[in-house]
Amino acid sequence: MNLTDLSDCELLVMKCLWDIGSPMTVPELIVRIDKIYGRSYKETTVYTFLKRLKDKGYVSSYKKGTSYFSPLVSEDEYLDSYSKKMSDFLGRESANSFLSAFYRHQNYTEDEWEEIRRIRDELD
Numbered sequence: 001m002n003l004t005d006l007s008d009c010e011l012l013v014m015k016c017l018w019d020i021g022s023p024m025t026v027p028e029l030i031v032r033i034d035k036i037y038g039r040s041y042k043e044t045t046v047y048t049f050l051k052r053l054k055d056k057g058y059v060s061s062y063k064k065g066t067s068y069f070s071p072l073v074s075e076d077e078y079l080d081s082y083s084k085k086m087s088d089f090l091g092r093e094s095a096n097s098f099l100s101a102f103y104r105h106q107n108y109t110e111d112e113w114e115e116i117r118r119i120r121d122e123l124d
Helices: 010-019 026-037 043-055 075-104 110-123
Strands: 059-064 068-072
Touching: 010 026, 010 043, 010 068, 026 043, 026 068, 043 059, 059 075
Parallel strands: none
Antiparallel strands: 059 068
């Protein structure tokens, strides 16, 4: 399965599902997307995103009065696949530039930097 073929809107829906960690309804997704990301979508639009995600194998659904949606792909699985694709595409030198630019634009606390160092050391 190609885990990197998501539109920005589909990724936004997945991020909401990952963050909550339990099945969500379309109205719950609409509220969260608006509250957290400042984007207003109609119910039909979110259903369209979810149908595409379901067709791609990213989400499952069940009906208990209303439809509930859950992720089938974890955030870690998606990030692993996406980072591998970016690394393969960019090559080593460009990947180093990408990581440098990524870290330069973050406002990490000292504890977060320590966690990043710990993860880096585990990979060596």
